[in-house]
Amino acid sequence: MGAKRRVDPEELLPLTPVALNILLALADEERHGYGIGLEVRERTGGKMRLGPGTLYGSLKRMVDGGLVEESEGRAEDETDDGRGGYDAGRRRYYRLTGFGERVLAAELARLEGVVRTAQAKGVFPPGSPGRGVSSPGEA
């Protein structure tokens, strides 16, 4: 296990919106699949609802790609959140790897660059006077 990973994080960019949001969901703490889906949905105001196939398909690719790893498993007491209850102890938890953190940082830096470019062109934030961009009413 002493070999170094040879993949450059930049090679994986740009990330898909689903992959980016899953990495963001795992940025602060390890979560199980349902926790990831819930965090993404709440953070995006319900705009991104991850179905099982999308969520676990992405997780599979990220685990295989070394961005995310399964934690050893967290034996939690069975909890009942008032919604029918679920046994968190049987769930598999996921967390970012060091490589995943580097990929996320690289993607965020890339997005920051995009935002800076948009600002320089005056098209961001929305409503700011754009260079060479005029609304129909301004003519």
Add this chain to the structure above:
Amino acid sequence: MDPGGRRDGRDRGVAGSERVYRALMRAYPQEVRRRYADEMAKYFGDLCREERLSRGPTGVALLWARALPELIFTALQERAMLFRRNAYLPAAPGTVARWGALCALLGGSLGVAFHLIEYSLLGALGILTGDYSYGNGPFARFFAFSLLLGALSLSSLGLFGLYGAVVARSSEARPGLLAGAGAISSAAAAFLWLTISGYGAVHDLASGSVFFAPFEWLWNAGTLVIGPATLFWFLGLLLLGIAAASQPLPRRLRVLPLALFALIVPSYLQGGYLETVGSPVVSVIVTGFAQGLPFAGVAILGWVLLRDYDAEPLAVSDGPVESAGAAREATRPASRTAGGARSDTSGVERAKEKELLLAIRRHGQLTVAGVALETSLSVEQADRMLSELAGKGHLEVRVEHGTLFYSLWEERG
């Protein structure tokens, strides 16, 4: 008021949805199901529970409306990825080699049976007795042509056995240009034969022509279909034969396809002329054998593939081997090179190491037992080699639920 009963009903509904979703998950490849089926079904159950509580049955119905297309799309996506990883095969190359070999064996045998019965037996009987009605009833014709078309379809599919063996043994688990072209050609042949077989059977049964003129239409459309299908079949055999000759397969599998091609093509092309040779009885008997020769070749190829596709091309002096062919290969070099035991051993080690790495590459990741199942290595050998390779940093090791999974670094980046 029976909140407990209502809640039980809700739970039953959610559990039912979860069960149905779990059943539908068969659309995903086995690898995905093995790793994530429980979690995915559970996740879907959680979503159901949420919708049920917030919006009632309508919410659950809407969830299903979102989940079903998503399931179909992502299942297709996963299967497409698996298909690409398996060098455009629907299953692992070893599995395809095995099933293809069975198709070739069965198709070839059926083809031989058809030609021997149709030409050598019934033809000779007709000439000897002057009664040509043997086997000429409509049902007998329908059966005979179905047999022939089935033999041709299976023989074409059988070439994928050779393709599977070539891919399984290729250095990067990639088919290469020749084998790829051979597979496309074989697929075209199989498609044409299967299409006309299926269409012919359905058409004859539906139109009733099975009662008076079975497969009559086929002879009218024959020049459009039979010629190209046969051409694709021969081309597939030639290309796959050349590809197999350059792979580290057992010698029989490297030589046989090209030898068969060299033998059956002229035999097939000249088959019709044999009818003019010698006495009429001898002529039809020889014609039956000659035209059955390509199918005999396919059956032999299937038989050899079945025995040897997974055999080590080099000597295997320790551990179990999976086929008689491998066992013979194992003993031969050992007795031949008494003085060269050391170099043979390192050659065997290299071959085993390569076999192990290729298996891991094909599957993405494997356990020790998985390696033992997918290769000719024993569990002990697989365990030792995996530990050595991982210890030197050549393989990545992950622990999932207490099980060690080995994978290639570059495959996981």
